[in-house]
C-alpha cells in the first residue's frame with residue numbers, strides 16, 4: 164500500500180466499512196461539552212425515536228467562551244452554568260452523571276461508575292487531558308496538588324471560578340503563565356488571557372510581573388501589544404520549553420533557566436482525554452509512538468476500530484498532512500456533533516449521508532483600551548481527491564459592538 168493510501172485510510176478519507184443499517188436504536192454520548200451536547204440535541208431533532216443517553220462526570224455544562232475578561236473583571240456577570248438534568252428534560256434525552264472508565268468496543272458497551280450502558284452507536288466527545296508526565300510529574304497526588312494550587316485551567320471550565328479567586332488573591336510578585344505546545348484548545352485563548360491579565364495588573368496597579376513561557380511562535384496580533392503597551396507588566400520567553408516543575412520551590416525548569424514564581428497558571432501539553440487511551444483509540448505515529456490524539460476519519464469522524472464509534476471535538480486527531488488538526492474550538496466541536504448526528508440519522512434510516520465539514524468563528528480581544536477585536540474564520544472544502552483544503556481569514560474589528568457575545572448566544576441556542 165502506498166503511503167498516501169495509508170494516510171487516507173487512517174484519516175478516514177477512504178471508505179473502510181460498508182454502510183451498516185441498524186435495527187436497533189441506542190446512542191450513547193460520552194461528554195457533555197460543545198461536541199456532545201450538539202450531537203445530543205441534533206439527534207433528538209432528527210430522529211426522536213432514537214434513545215439518546217448523555218454521560219458526563221460533571222452535573223452541568225460550563226463554557227470557556229468569553230471567560231478571559233470575566234477572570235479579571237470585578238463585578239462581571241455570575242458564571243453561567245446549565246444543569247444537564249434540565250437540558251436532558253428540555254431536549255428529551257437521558258442524562259447519567261458518572262465517570263466513564265472503559266469502552267468495550269467488541270461488546271459495544273460503555274462502563275460507567277453507574278453501570279454498563281450498551282450502545283448501537285457511540286459518540287465520544289470527552290475533550291482533553293493534561294500530560295503532566297511530560298514535565299516529569301507522575302504521582303497522582305502531586306498532580307492533584309499542582310492542579311489545585313496552580314492550574315492554568317484549560318481542561319475543565321468548572322475550575323474557572325477557583326482560578327478567578329486565585330487571581331483576586333494575587334497581590335504582587337511573579338505570576339507565571341505557561342502556554343502548551345501546539346496543538347492545544349482555542350489557539351488564541353492563552354494570548355488573550357495574557358492580555359487581560361497584563362491590563363489588569365497595569366490598571367489595578369498591582370506590583371506584579373506576568374512571565375510567559377511559550378514554546379510556540381506568538382500570534383502576531385498580540386506580539387506588539389503585549390511587548391510594547393504592557394512592557395512593564397510582561398516578560399515574554401520566546402520558544403522556551405518547560406522541562407520540569409517543582410512545587411516545593413515554586414519553580415519550573417526550562418532549557419535556559421529555572422524560573423521561580425509566586426503564583427502560576429501552569430498549562431502542560433494537552434492530549435486526548437483519558438477514556439480514549441483506556442479504549443485503545445489513540446492514533447499511533449510513524450514508529451508506533453502514540454500521537455496523543457484520537458484516530459478517527461477526517462470527514463466522517465468514525466473510529467477505525469469500529470464504524471459505529473465516532474470521536475469528535477478537541478479529542479480528535481490528525482486530519483491532514485497539510486494543516487494537521489482541526490482547530491480545537493467549541494464551534495468545530497459543535498459542528499462535528501451535528502455532523503455525526505446526521506450520519507447516525509441517515510444510517511438509522513438506511514440512507515446515504517454526505518459528510519458535513521466543520522467550520523469555526525472565533526472573536527478574540529486584541530486590545531482592551533481602546534477595545535479592538537479580531538475575527539478568525541476557518542473553513543474547509545474537499546479538494547476533490549480526498550484531501551481537505553483549509554482557509555483561515557483574520558479580520559480586524561476596530562469598533563466591536565458585542566459580536567462575540569452574539570456569536571456565543573447563537574451557538575448556545577443550538578444545543579442548550
Ligand SMILES: Cc1cc2nc3c(=O)[nH]c(=O)nc-3n(C[C@H](O)[C@H](O)[C@H](O)COP(=O)(O)OP(=O)(O)OC[C@H]3O[C@@H](n4cnc5c(N)ncnc54)[C@H](O)[C@@H]3O)c2cc1C
Nearest residue numbers: 194196197198219220263289290349476477491492493494
Ligand atoms: C480559555 C479558553 C477559552 C476558549 N474560548 C473559546 C471561544 O471563545 N470559542 C470557541 O469556539 N472555543 C473556545 N475555547 C475552546 C472550547 O472550550 C473547546 O474547543 C470545547 O470545549 C471543546 O468541546 P469538546 O466537546 O470537545 O470538549 P469539552 O467541552 O471539554 O467537553 C468534554 C466533556 O466530557 C466530560 N468527560 C471527559 N471525560 C469523561 C469521562 N471519562 N467520563 C465522563 N465524562 C467525561 C467532561 O466533564 C466535559 O464535560 C476556549 C478554550 C479555553 C481553554
